[in-house]
Amino acid sequence: MERVYNFSAGPAVLPVEVLEEAAAEMLNYRGTGMSVMEMSHRSKAYQAIIDEAEADLRELMNIPENYKVLFLQGGAHQQFAMVPMNLMKNKVADYIITGQWAKKAWKEAQLYGKANAIASSEDATFSYIPDCSDLPISEDADYVYICENNTIYGTKFHTLPNTKGKLLVSDVSSCFLSEPVEVTKYGIIYGGVQKNIGPAGVVIAIVREDLITDDVLPGTPTMLKYKTHADAGSMYNTPPAYGIYICGKVFKWLKKQGGLTAMKERNETKAAILYDFLDQSKLFKGTVRKEDRSLMNVPFVTGSKELDAKFVKEAEAAGFVNLKGHRSVGGMRASIYNAMPIEGVKALVAFMAKFEAENV
Ligand SMILES: *Cc1c(COP(=O)(O)O)cnc(C)c1O
Numbered sequence: 001m002e003r004v005y006n007f008s009a010g011p012a013v014l015p016v017e018v019l020e021e022a023a024a025e026m027l028n029y030r031g032t033g034m035s036v037m038e039m040s041h042r043s044k045a046y047q048a049i050i051d052e053a054e055a056d057l058r059e060l061m062n063i064p065e066n067y068k069v070l071f072l073q074g075g076a077h078q079q080f081a082m083v084p085m086n087l088m089k090n091k092v093a094d095y096i097i098t099g100q101w102a103k104k105a106w107k108e109a110q111l112y113g114k115a116n117a118i119a120s121s122e123d124a125t126f127s128y129i130p131d132c133s134d135l136p137i138s139e140d141a142d143y144v145y146i147c148e149n150n151t152i153y154g155t156k157f158h159t160l161p162n163t164k165g166k167l168l169v170s171d172v173s174s175c176f177l178s179e180p181v182e183v184t185k186y187g188i189i190y191g192g193v194q195k196n197i198g199p200a201g202v203v204i205a206i207v208r209e210d211l212i213t214d215d216v217l218p219g220t221p222t223m224l225k226y227k228t229h230a231d232a233g234s235m236y237n238t239p240p241a242y243g244i245y246i247c248g249k250v251f252k253w254l255k256k257q258g259g260l261t262a263m264k265e266r267n268e269t270k271a272a273i274l275y276d277f278l279d280q281s282k283l284f285k286g287t288v289r290k291e292d293r294s295l296m297n298v299p300f301v302t303g304s305k306e307l308d309a310k311f312v313k314e315a316e317a318a319g320f321v322n323l324k325g326h327r328s329v330g331g332m333r334a335s336i337y338n339a340m341p342i343e344g345v346k347a348l349v350a351f352m353a354k355f356e357a358e359n360v
Pocket residue numbers: 010074075076077078101147149150151171172173174192195
């Protein structure tokens with residue numbers, strides 16, 4: 001069986017062990033005589049799957065009792081609306097604009113209230129994280145919003161912003177489970193799972209219990225209230241059942257790897273291999289301010305569009321796929337999520353060194 005090294009930003013690489021296990025269970029899930037895809041979400045077998053997935057996620061992230069774990073749909077984009085609909089009591093929120101996803105969330109929030117952009121790094125193509133130690137947080141802000149890891153630009157908040165006591169809401173789509181987090185620092189942590197956890201179609205929202213109320217903006221659809229899903233154990237309607245099942249397998253895989261502390265170490269090792277190469281290369285350059293570099297998404301350029309295109313093409317032929325950068329940054333981007341093995345990063349760097357020798 002031929003597998004490539006897949007550096008896609010999302011949907012992205014999954015652990016081979018997880019895919020193999022899912023394949024083995026495809027026709028007959030543990031004696032039920034059917035696939036999880038064909039199973040009622042109200043069955044005992046499925047209830048056990050979702051319960052175990054939640055329990056394993058709670059253990060991995062050390063999620064306190066007073067936070068709910070919700071398995072939702074609609075992608076991260078739906079959270080751009082759900083967050084203001086559920087939290088904007090004063091109709092004021094502050095957004096830190098560190099890239100396209102934060103900007104889209106900010107624009108969406110403007111449909112529901114006053115959404116202020118209190119900091120931005122757009123002046124330098126979002127290649128850094130602004131200083132967030134003393135921002136003009138609005139006195140009546142219902143929350144402060146960040147996109148914690150900027151998938152397109154390759155930056156990451158290594159220090160959370162000083163919200164001056166206001167609630168912090170974070171989109172962690174592309175750094176979910178890549179390192180330990182202190183859940184209590186957030187009101188809501190959410191992310192689409194298709195970057196670092198599982199198949200597209202599932203969004204996980206970890207929401208502090210006191211934020212889950214019926215006091216939402218008038219006209220909020222039933223399906224867009226956190227309370228609807230919290231009250232029903234994420235099964236108000238048919239959940240993305242198969243996707244949650246795969247997420248559950250990834251949680252077990254992460255536990256077997258040693259949990260999030262071990263993942264952080266491994267991710268730092270992997271990222272260092274690539275960044276160290278970029279820092280000494282005469283051809284390739286990283287595009288992000290060093291102290292704000294992401295462990296998950298690594299954009300880089302040669303400085304020449306022709307060479308960039310040549311590199312992407314030759315890399316693909318050699319089995320390193322999806323390295324083309326986002327159209328707003330250009331160049332290349334290697335997404336090296338949890339499931340990218342260290343051998344994949346080493347092999348990529350060796351290929352880059354060879355390309356450099358042939359093209360400088
Ligand atoms: C991919 C991504 C999104 C968009 O996710 P959808 O599930 O397609 O809505 C939002 N935020 C971040 C940080 C992402 O990486």
